[in-house]
Amino acid sequence: MNDTATPPERHRRSVRDWIVDALMFLIALGFGLLGSVTFPGDPPPPPRPELFTVADQLVALGGCTALWWRRRWPVRIAVALVLLSAVFPLVGGAMLAALFSLCVHRPPRVGLSVLALSFLASLVNVTIHPEGGAPFLVMFLLAAVFQGAVAGWGLSVQHRRQLFDSLRERAVHAETEARLRAEHAQHQVRESIAREIHDVLGHRLSLLSVHAGALEYRPDASPEEVGRSAKVIRESAHQALQDLREVIGVLRAPVGELPQxxxxxxxxxxxxxxxxxxxxxxxxxxxxxxxxxxxxxxxxxxxxxxxxxxxxxxxxxxxxxxxxxxxxxxxxxxxxxxxxxxxxxxxxxxxxxxxxxxxxxxxxxxxxxxxxxxxxxxxxxxxxxxxxxx
Known part of the structure; x- marks a missing residue:
């Protein structure tokens, strides 16, 4: 059984953790005190040595105190309290709290294994400390029901947390996919616009280049040829500017609305x-x-x-x-x-x-x-x- 914890659990408690740990300690302590009190009308408990009674109370107090470290050693503390509950009845409250915490924070197979061990401990406890007037089987089944309910509650809490984490991970994944799709769509739009600009302006600018090159390499050209080339250059430059204005004017429009x-x-x-x-x-x-x-x-x-x-x-x-x-x-x-x-x-x-x-x-x-x-x-x-x- 893996009994390691993450660094935040090992070294730092949040405010919520402090509140939960305090409630666990008080509930387990109250369970122990309730078990040591005899109410009027109850059958008298079987005689026990005074030394055993003191030991039972001390062990119960130590088990409640150990709950403060159940996040660091959940398996060890749960197993130790289960074994102690077989002999000392008052530690049963601390044992249930440790079992619940174990089922919340560890894989189900670990929690169910410790639950099975707790059934065996309950059987030993009922055998060693029978209740006067209460059938043996009823007491054992009552203890088993309590332990099974606590373990099932812990497993359901773990399942809900895992489901929440899975939904949150899916939401993050879906958001990432949506962002990637948007970036891909923007990339396609940019490529389409770049292709249109290349097609529209490349033709005009190549005409400018040809006629400008002719004027450069033919200084002896006649005035008519120079005038004709200058006219083509002027008209092509004007048309290129017009095409450029049309393309820039619709850059934010759908690609299908570009001049075609x-x-x-x-x-x-x-x-x-x-x-x-x-x-x-x-x-x-x-x-x-x-x-x-x-x-x-x-x-x-x-x-x-x-x-x-x-x-x-x-x-x-x-x-x-x-x-x-x-x-x-x-x-x-x-x-x-x-x-x-x-x-x-x-x-x-x-x-x-x-x-x-x-x-x-x-x-x-x-x-x-x-x-x-x-x-x-x-x-x-x-x-x-x-x-x-x-």
């Missing part, structure tokens, strides 16, 4: 890319109305592909082909040739590849497929397939 393009905006996107310098060939070979989610994903695919083409292969001719239909799905293919600077892979350059990673996540969420990589002639190809229900 449609398939109808795809032609304008390709036209803007064509103004940047190299020609962009646009082929549409689909019939029917493209679902809103599918069209939005296709727009983002083309937008990211054109942005990467301007960044990694400026001057190369690019082709955009969109085909498909209901039941067959929507196919999007963007290719750029080897002209201009060679196409870069997604892992080259600072910050490169993030757009393609985000694009792969977007296509995966749409239950589609995305493939990209260099072509055999030194160019670059990006193709995607998106579901289109019939």
């Amino acid at each position: 393009p449609t398939m109808a905006d795809l032609a304008q996107l390709v036209a803007e890319a064509g103004v940047a310098g190299a020609g962009v060939e646009f082929v549409e070979e689909y019939s029917g109305t493209v679902p809103e989610r599918t069209g939005r994903t296709a727009y983002r695919i083309v937008q990211e592909a054109l942005t990467n083409a301007r960044k990694h292969a400026p001057g190369a001719r690019t082709s955009v082909r969109v085909s498909g239909g209901p039941g067959r799905g929507l196919s999007v293919e963007v290719r750029n040739g080897p002209e201009g600077r060679p196409a870069a892979t997604a892992s080259e350059g600072p910050g490169n590849g993030r757009g393609l990673v985000g694009l792969s996540e977007r296509v995966s969420l749409a239950s589609g497929r995305l493939e990209y990589g260099p072509t055999g002639d030194g160019g670059w190809s990006l193709s995607a397939w998106l579901p289109w229900p019939s």
